[in-house]
Amino acid sequence: MRVVLWNDKTNILESGELKVGDITRFSHAYTGEGFDGNVELHVGDKGVIEVIEINPKDVENRDYPTISKFATKIAEITRKQKRVNTAGTVKELFSTHTFKRRDSTTGKVMRFLLTDETGEITVVVWNDMVDRLKNVLRKGAKLRIINAKVKKGLANNLEIHVSSGTYVEPVTTEEELSRIVDLKEGLKHVNVKGEIATKPMFRNVKTSRGENVKLAVFELKDETG
Template identity: 25%
Template sequence: MDDIDTVYEKLEGIISREEFEAKVEEKIEEMHNLCDVQTAALLVAHNLGATDAGVETTKIADINESSSNVNFTGKAVSIFEPKEFSRDDGTTGRVGNIIVADETGSIRVTLWDDLADLLKTGDISTGKSYNISGYAKEGYSGIEVNIGRGGGISESEENVKANINLSGISDIKDGDSDVNVVGMVLDVSDVRTFQKRDGSQGRVRNITIGDETGKIRITLWDGRTELADKLENGDSVEIINGYARLNNYSQEVEIQVGNHSSLRKTDREVEFEEDYTPIADIIPGQPYSIKGAVSGMGDLKEFTRSNGSEGKVSNIYVSDETGRIRIALWDEKAELVDKVDIDTPIKIIDAFAKSGFNEEVELNAGGRSKVVVD
């Protein structure tokens, strides 16, 4: 093992040559023969604390595009299912991703081909610490580390404290990438299907989450819609590596969760309190939440939309100590008109304000809204 002589010179007195070589062989086997002897030796030296054994280690916060080859230790906090792709030469490749973190921050790590398979077999799992050797480059959502044949990943005995930089919901802006946020689930929608430009069928789903700074709508696409299957109102969830985008219809910033993002339950405690607006302060052009009592009701009407689908609408009036406003309830919500009486306490959440009949302000409670009858 001439390739490891230089590495072992830094370890004399710490471990015998025979023990060191045995650990190198174990490391190669642990990595399923996916790294060379030199890389395995460096990783073993790193585990043994030999900081001058040719292994220059760094913290995640210090990794940038000019870092080139990097060695660091981090805890896996999210794992993404590997995907296959076709190369220009006709061969099939595989690629998978994990998010790892240390006490200084988090970063995406990309594994290729045989290394990506380790994500399927369970050899790499969340909550464990790993020594990682790879090269840094600008990726899909910022700097990431790629591990190919020249790098490696192996489990570390170090108990890394993972620090994920979390955003407060009110601080999230249009265009933000690598958004990490924790919030309380306030609402989970059903999965909706749509036709993509290529003719295939897509799926989309929304959840709304809140924290002590505000609330925000989360959009889950295609396979990610299943992440919300077991969520219930009141659960705490953690979103890693989402991206923020302005919804042109509502003019509100939303978080998109696609193939490069993760969403999962967390034990973190999150505080949220709905912000209710006095009826007298409502102006057209934005969503509001109000609470009061039913002070008027209209009839439920059915109609046919221009696309041939059937719809329902009804109207109620809600009053609080500042005023009275008309609420248009659409589709399933329209049936509530038959379930409430005058003076029934009610909350209308995330209804959009517009100028209605005689230019009076009214609220529309559609698919994005929630109605709570106390």
């Protein structure tokens, strides 16, 4: 849901007190229809914004999904989505180009290739965001992209576009962990955390190349499986 802050309520964003990923309670707000026909939450002069810090009695962080739970896998991105949240690793960076707008001002654009275990997609970065991300974008960097536009590229392939309304941040190792229930055959670069549930079993096996190797096998569990 889109949230719209009015007048002095925008100060909480400008000061950095409210940031992406925060668990937040909105009180005395009201709803309205946005320009795209979807319901928006509006916070005006009578509204109250409260950033939840450390698990008060009636709120626990575990009751709320993290942003990563709303990320769309690259292979699942479609043109119908219009806006998308996704995450992945920077595979390749391309040069920055400048261009002249119709009003004779100069703009900037650059592209990079983002990949995850399901596929890859071109990310197009526009204008001020090119400068903002210059210290973040590097080959191998793991990023989360929030509220990017989905568009068709020149070759009819899908692209995601990053502009002033998009949030991009590095992803920490902890946030990259997969849940056991989400694992399936063929995934690469998988990070998972769990509890060892059985005593390890050791055995010697011979590979297809004729090499003798030692294996240790045990069961791992988390809250999902």
